[in-house]
Amino acid sequence: MxxxxxxxxxxxxxxPQPAEDMAAMAALAGRDPDVFHGRYWHHRKSYDGGRASHLYWGDVLERELSPDDPVVAELDAADVASWSxxxxxxxxxxxxxxxxxxxxxxxxxxxxxxxxxxxxxxxxxxxxxxxxxxxxxxxxxxxxxxxxxxxxxxxxxxxxxxxxxxxxxxxxxxxxxxxxxxxxxxxx
The missing domain is CATH 3.40.50.1000 (HAD superfamily/HAD-like)
Known part of the structure; x- marks a missing residue:
């Protein structure tokens, strides 16, 4: 039982995550939406596994980010909103x-x-x-x-x-x- x-x-x-929310994140990141989408999912497993936000978003954006970089907090907030x-x-x-x-x-x-x-x-x-x-x-x-x-x-x-x-x-x-x-x- x-x-x-x-x-x-x-x-x-x-x-499901709305396409317009994903597009807004891509715009926030200054990336092509299709490229952003691919990199977002390519690196997601490690992020879901506990990888720090700044390292995950750095992988997605293909650049080094510090934990206190404002884009990290902005992308975190937009990502959470997209799944909420x-x-x-x-x-x-x-x-x-x-x-x-x-x-x-x-x-x-x-x-x-x-x-x-x-x-x-x-x-x-x-x-x-x-x-x-x-x-x-x-x-x-x-x-x-x-x-x-x-x-x-x-x-x-x-x-x-x-x-x-x-x-x-x-x-x-x-x-x-x-x-x-x-x-x-x-x-x-």
């Missing part, structure tokens, strides 16, 4: 789930996003919030799911996991977690 609902953040609780459009369907689901399940969050996220989620009033329904940047592990690595299970004090069969990435769902299911592929609503 499921006692824990473990939910992903990006494209499950939040809506909440999915109304998921917000309703959270309300329904709070009555009968214990809730936990598991997200591949960099520290600025993790901190923003932790401050959000809606996030307080989660008994536990797990972030790749703080665990030095990321989905779909089975070790992140094993660590979450230990910290929840749960057996795999006690957990239902919702994620929008098939590879993450498959990794959780391989451990015996009831894993469900979430399909975000069509933005049209």
């Amino acid at each position: 499921t006692t824990w609902m473990l939910l992903d953040y990006g494209k499950v609780i939040s809506l 459009h909440l999915n109304p369907e998921s917000m309703s689901l959270l309300q329904e789930l709070t009555g009968g399940h214990r809730l936990a969050l598991l997200s591949n996220a960099p520290e600025p996003m993790a901190a923003a989620i932790d401050r959000a009033p809606w996030a307080q329904v989660f008994a536990h919030r797990f972030y790749s940047c703080r665990m030095a592990l990321a989905k779909p690595d089975p070790a992140i799911f094993e660590s979450v299970l230990r910290r929840l004090g749960a057996e795999p069969a006690d957990v239902t996991f919702l994620d929008d990435q098939a590879v993450n769902v498959e990794a959780a299911a391989a451990l015996g977690i009831n894993a469900v592929l979430y399909r975000p609503p069509d933005p049209r």
Whole structure:
């Protein structure tokens, strides 16, 4: 029986990142939007894994940045804002789930996003919030799911996991977690 609902953040609780937000970040960085987009995702795994913001944005912009460079704070804020459009369907689901399940969050996220989620009033329904940047592990690595299970004090069969990435769902299911592929609503 499921006692824990473990939910992903990006494209499950939040809506997909709007193209106009990505374009605004590219403009802020003074980069071609297509080049910026490619470099943003190319280096994202290490950022989600805990790499410092100034090093990540330096990789994206192909130049050295100091931790106190104003562009780092501006890009961090724009990035967090781009992922902060909440999915109304998921917000309703959270309300329904709070009555009968214990809730936990598991997200591949960099520290600025993790901190923003932790401050959000809606996030307080989660008994536990797990972030790749703080665990030095990321989905779909089975070790992140094993660590979450230990910290929840749960057996795999006690957990239902919702994620929008098939590879993450498959990794959780391989451990015996009831894993469900979430399909975000069509933005049209």
